[in-house]
Amino acid sequence: MKIEPMDGTHTIDRRVARTRALLQDALIALIPERGYAAITVDDICRRANVGRSTFYTHYADKDALRSATMEVHLRLLSRRRVSDGRETGKRLFEFSLPMFEHADAFRPLHHALLATSGDTIHDELRERIRRTVRTELAEKWIGHDGVPVEFAVQFIAGAFLAVLAWWLAEDAGLPPVQVDDLFQQMAAKGIGP
Amino acid sequence: MKIEPMDGTHTIDRRVARTRALLQDALIALIPERGYAAITVDDICRRANVGRSTFYTHYADKDALRSATMEVHLRLLSRRRVSDGRETGKRLFEFSLPMFEHADAFRPLHHALLATSGDTIHDELRERIRRTVRTELAEKWIGHDGVPVEFAVQFIAGAFLAVLAWWLAEDAGLPPVQVDDLFQQMAAKGIGP
DNA sequence: GCAATTCTGGACATTGTGTCCAGTATGATA
DNA sequence: TATCATACTGGACACAATGTCCAGAATTGC
Structure with missing residues (x-):
């Protein structure tokens, strides 16, 4: 497994990209169905059609996958906010509109991340x-x-x-x-x- | 195990009360230390000095214990709100002060219930x-x-x-x-x- | 005091975790 | 297209936690 360059300069092995994307998508798809806590690594792998041992070559555990998934999308969000040319100024809470827009564009993801199913304690x-x-x-x-x-x-x-x-x-x-x-x-x- | 009367009329076996209280206190004590998700039933029992098999005669699982614990305290809260004689009227959000006060009085409990440690997803x-x-x-x-x-x-x-x-x-x-x-x-x- | 109930500790099957490996498939490179 | 490096696979393993069950000891209510 090659180390992914931090600046995203050069691409990583297609297989790696494919596997990670499959796993992330599987997680996102499963969360609304059963809630994050109830999902097992095996569930994710079966849904993604990926061997369980493969999972562990990419992520340490379920939480690591979740973190990585969030990371990717929040990075997209920051990039968008910077590049969309709205002038940054005195108005309060400029973060909110881009966030609403991103959430709208990636509804399943955000729904999954915020779903009450995630954790029952609160x-x-x-x-x-x-x-x-x-x-x-x-x-x-x-x-x-x-x-x-x-x-x-x-x-x-x-x-x-x-x-x-x-x-x-x-x-x-x-x-x-x-x-x-x-x-x-x-x-x-x-x-x- | 006798069924506890809904109206709280008559008391239950002392042993039952003792055991349940011990388990609830143990859970509340443990949550700030490790976070709810990381606590095992065995942890709770060892902390409470209660046999693990005893745990299961009272609660189906960890979540059941948490629910019961919350239930007890939220019941206390409603009772207090009704009986403290503040006139209920036009002011908005009358729930907030009693809640802050109760939270202050039962700091460890509420801290435990609201601690971010509960579940890391959000x-x-x-x-x-x-x-x-x-x-x-x-x-x-x-x-x-x-x-x-x-x-x-x-x-x-x-x-x-x-x-x-x-x-x-x-x-x-x-x-x-x-x-x-x-x-x-x-x-x-x-x-x- | 005595019967009823609860507590106990240990055994058990089951499920999920995380690691490891040898064999196979696939992508990168020239 | 050939070849080499790398990633995927499935199965086996040890381990940890869950939830059930039981027979004997301890405590309680009456």
């Missing part, structure tokens, strides 16, 4: 939070500007869980009331002035 | 998004009202990923430009008028 809690937010918004929120309620639900629930996780990881202690204040404030007014 | 992407947001905010954002930059990073990154996942799951197609618009709008102005 899912129950997430769903619970979403339900709560949904209920509150339905009762007290006058949707405006054609923002779908469900969009707001996802936005708020996602932000909340991220903040909660961060706050718990940082032992440096804001008291609960204070984090909550920040959350309420940003949920209500956003990031702008 | 983590690389999450971290990447956070980095991007962090960079953009550092360059273009005049933090205000004493909102820590890192708080904003977590808030925005969390919201973005949740929205992205939802949009990909819903095949009903908003075009990328439109989702992005919604995202930008809500990130900037929040949910209020």
